[in-house]
Structure formats: structure tokens, C-alpha cells
Amino acid sequence: MRIRKQTYRLESVILLLVMTELLFWGALLGGYYTLRNFDPSLSLHNEWLLPLLLSLPIATIVFTYGLGRRNRAFNRLADQKLLHNLVPGHAPLRTVAKFVLWRLAVGLLFIALIDPKAGSRIEEVETRGVDLMVAIDVSTSMLAEDLKPNRLATSKRAVQQLINNLGGNRIGLVIFAGDAYVQLPITADVQSAKIFLDAISTNSVPYQGTNIGAAIDLCVESFDPKSEAGKAIIVITDGENHEEAGVEAAQRATALGVEVHAIGVGAKGGAPIPLYNSRGQRTGFKTDSQGTTIVTALNEQALVELVSAGNGVFIRSAAGAVNMSPIEDALNKMDKGELGTATFTDFEHHFRIFALAGFLLLAFEWLIRERKQTRKIRIV
Numbered sequence: 001m002r003i004r005k006q007t008y009r010l011e012s013v014i015l016l017l018v019m020t021e022l023l024f025w026g027a028l029l030g031g032y033y034t035l036r037n038f039d040p041s042l043s044l045h046n047e048w049l050l051p052l053l054l055s056l057p058i059a060t061i062v063f064t065y066g067l068g069r070r071n072r073a074f075n076r077l078a079d080q081k082l083l084h085n086l087v088p089g090h091a092p093l094r095t096v097a098k099f100v101l102w103r104l105a106v107g108l109l110f111i112a113l114i115d116p117k118a119g120s121r122i123e124e125v126e127t128r129g130v131d132l133m134v135a136i137d138v139s140t141s142m143l144a145e146d147l148k149p150n151r152l153a154t155s156k157r158a159v160q161q162l163i164n165n166l167g168g169n170r171i172g173l174v175i176f177a178g179d180a181y182v183q184l185p186i187t188a189d190v191q192s193a194k195i196f197l198d199a200i201s202t203n204s205v206p207y208q209g210t211n212i213g214a215a216i217d218l219c220v221e222s223f224d225p226k227s228e229a230g231k232a233i234i235v236i237t238d239g240e241n242h243e244e245a246g247v248e249a250a251q252r253a254t255a256l257g258v259e260v261h262a263i264g265v266g267a268k269g270g271a272p273i274p275l276y277n278s279r280g281q282r283t284g285f286k287t288d289s290q291g292t293t294i295v296t297a298l299n300e301q302a303l304v305e306l307v308s309a310g311n312g313v314f315i316r317s318a319a320g321a322v323n324m325s326p327i328e329d330a331l332n333k334m335d336k337g338e339l340g341t342a343t344f345t346d347f348e349h350h351f352r353i354f355a356l357a358g359f360l361l362l363a364f365e366w367l368i369r370e371r372k373q374t375r376k377i378r379i380v
Contacts, residue, residue: 010068013096017060020100024056024107032116037195045115045349052110056103063099094368101365108358112351128336129169130230131186133219134159137237137265138202139177139210140286141296144238146271147317155236155265156197158322162234163193165328168336170229172222175200176215178207182222210237212306213245216260220253229337232259234327235306238266239299246302250310259334260310261327262303265317270297 036042044050136159142152163171171193172186183204184196212235219233233253235246250260272285272293286294300316307314313326 009092010064013067014064016096016100017064020103021057021060024104028053028107028111036191039118042116042118043191043347045117045347045351046113049110049114052113053107056107056110059106060103067095098365098368101361101368105358105361105365108354108361112355112358115349115351116354117347117349128229129167130232130331130334130336131170131172131223131227132162132166132232132234132331133172133174133186133222134162134234134236135174135176135180135212135215135219136183136200137177137210137212137235138175138200138204139208139240140202140273141210141238141240142265143202144266144271144273144296146267146269147265151238151265151317152200152202154317154322155263156200158236158263158317158324159197160194161322161324162328163190163197165324166190169331172219173197173200174215174219174222175204176211176218177202177205178209178211179205180211180214180218181205182218186222186224210240211245212237212239213249216246216249216253216310220249220256220258223258227337228335230259230331230334231257232261232312232331232334233310234261234263235303236263236265237303238296239264239302240266240296246306247309250306250312254309254311258310259312259330260307261312261314261330262307262310263315263317263322263327264298264300264303265322266296266298268298268300270295272296 032042136152136155138152142155143150145151147154159173168188170186170188171184173183173193173196175181175183181204183200184193187193215235216233223231253260273296274285275283277283288294298316304314306312313330315322315324315326
């Protein structure tokens with residue numbers, strides 16, 4: 001008679017569990033970002049519960065470790081033929097299947113607790129705030145890695161922080177290098193601002209350079225002239241190849257009642273500019289006509305002159321982070337105006353579908369018996 005193996009095939013079990021984790025996280029993240037593109041109002045009602053999801057892979061690791069201990073205990077107890085009699089009805093595959101169902105069920109229940117929601121009704125409401133235009137340098141020098149992971153990523157994190165703390169203010173985005181372009185017209189739609197911010201790269205502007213003057217002028221043109229709200233511009237750049245036109249543009253903006261602030265990204269010591277191929281792999285560093293590696297450094301003095309002309313605040317990035325408090329304090333001191341904004345006032349909560357799916361999987365897991373039924377031998 002063929003004896004079924006009573007111990008766990010750990011290699012196969014680990015492969016199954018890894019595939020389960022990858023499918024779960026792939027479906028979770030892929031689904032979230034895909035739905036966000038179709039419905040920017042999608043958000044998480046209990047975002048603070050997100051760390052719960054980190055316990056799921058930990059549970060998988062603990063389960064796998066427990067199976068290894070069981071295997072060692074079985075092997076010490078007896079060989080496979082004796083185990084078949086000593087542990088009747090033991091079914092390793094069922095144990096693993098029950099855990100996979102439990103793992104997926106708990107993941108769905110955690111998502112239900114986090115509670116994804118989407119706006120179902122938009123209402124025009126009046127809020128008080130300021131109008132803010134952010135000009136982000138996207139020249140190739142912003143790829144320098146003296147700030148980790150690079151200057152542009154640090155700049156985008158700073159704007160992300162600002163967007164999260166916007167309150168009732170409105171924001172617009174301008175990108176610039178050799179020329180300037182509007183990335184996002186001024187809006188109170190925070191979700192749209194995040195989407196457009198994420199899309200910014202050094203490929204967004206075809207001409208190289210650091211034309212701060214053009215960026216400031218475009219920001220001024222992008223404000224609503226009928227709005228009575230205070231107006232401010234934040235220029236985020238390393239100041240490389242800075243021209244006097246930036247100071248002149250800041251003076252023109254100040255004359256119109258617009259404050260010009262600046263955030264300097266980069267280290268004074270500088271760093272080389274990496275080059276990448278079409279697959280995103282680094283191929284070397286940018287060089288001049290003599291083959292010498294170009295080092296780009298933060299032009300702090302130029303930015304100090306810029307904010308002096310613009311009646312603003314200068315902030316220097318440090319270790320890949322930007323303390324936005326000085327600029328946020330300056331914005332809070334500005335005159336607030338009445339801003340009509342479109343706001344989601346009713347949200348449709350979607351926790352029920354995840355809770356239902358989770359409980360159904362738990363019920364299915366409960367119905368599976370970990371041990372097979374064995375025939376009882378009647379002794380007369």
C-alpha cells in the first residue's frame with residue numbers, strides 16, 4: 001500500500017506562500033492606484049490602521065517557521081510508515097490550505113477596517129485661504145544624488161508635505177528648466193495635485209537650463225486676477241546656471257503683491273549628474289567638452305538674493321528632507337480670501353464588500369478539517 005508523506009514539503013509550501021503574498025500585495029497596490037486614476041476622490045477612512053497590513057507577511061513567516069519545527073519533530077518521532085499509524089488522518093496539504101484561506105481572509109478584514117471610500121456627491125463650499133503656485137526645477141542637475149535619492153525626489157516630497165497641509169488653500173504647479181510650463185492650473189483639488197506632482201520628471205521640459213525668471217513670470221500669470229486671496233510663489237531649485245532675470249522677475253511679482261519664497265535643494269559641495277539609458281540603468285556621469293565630470297552645487301547666494309527681492313523666505317534642504325514650517329508660517333500670516341472650492345461632502349464607504357469576502361473565506365476555512373476522517377477498527 002502506498003503511504004502518503006506525513007511531513008510538510010517545505011520548499012513547495014514556501015513557494016506557495018510567497019506566491020500568495022505577491023498576489024495579495026500586487027492586487028492590493030495595483031487595484032488602489034488603478035482606481036485612484038479613475039476616481040481621484042478615493043481615499044482611506046482609517047489610514048492610521050495601515051500598519052496592520054504589515055503583520056500579514058510576519059504571520060506567514062511565523063507559520064512557515066512552525067511547519068519547519070513540526071517537520072523536525074515528526075522526523076525525530078518515527079519514519080514515514082510509522083507516522084502514518086502514529087498520526088492517523090494527518091493531512092499536511094489541508095493545514096497549508098487552511099492557513100492560506102485564513103491569511104487572505106484576515107487581509108480582507110484589515111482592508112475593511114481601513115475602509116476605502118470614494119466621493120459620491122460634490123458640493124461647492126466657501127473656504128478662506130491663499131493662492132499658491134509652486135515652481136519646480138526639472139533640469140538634469142536635479143538628478144544629482146547629494147540628497148537621497150536625488151534632488152528632484154526630495155523636491156517632490158517637500159511639495160507632497162505642503163499639499164497634505166494645504167487646508168483651505170489652492171495650489172498650482174509649474175515646471176521649468178530652459179523654459180517654463182504649467183503642469184497644473186491653480187486648484188483646490190488635492191488629489192489631482194498629487195497625481196500631477198507624481199508625473200513630474202526631468203523629461204517633462206525639452207530645453208535645459210534654469211530659467212527661474214520665466215518660471216516666476218508664468219506663476220504670476222497663472223493666478224486668478226479676480227481672487228482677493230493672498231498670493232505666493234515657491235521656487236524649488238538648486239539655482240544652477242541662475243540668471244539675473246530671476247531677481248528681476250521676483251521684483252515684478254512683489255510689485256503686484258505676490259510673495260516669492262525659495263527652497264534650495266542640493267549640497268554646497270556638489271555632486272556629479274548621473275546619466276541613464278532607456279531602461280533606467282546608470283551609464284555614467286555628465287561631462288564637459290574636455291571629458292571632465294561636471295559637478296553641480298547648490299547656488300545658495302543666488303536664492304537668498306531671489307527671496308530678498310521677493311519679500312519671501314529661503315529654506316535649505318538638509319539630508320534629503322525639507323522643513324517646510326517657515327514657509328507654512330509665512331503663508332498663514334498672509335491675507336485670506338474667499339475661495340469657492342469643489343469639495344466631496346458625501347462619501348460611499350466600501351468596507352462591507354471586503355468584510356463580507358473576509359468572513360466568507362473564514363467560514364470556508366472553518367469547514368475544512370485539518371485531519372482526515374479515518375476508519376475506526378472495531379475490536380470484538
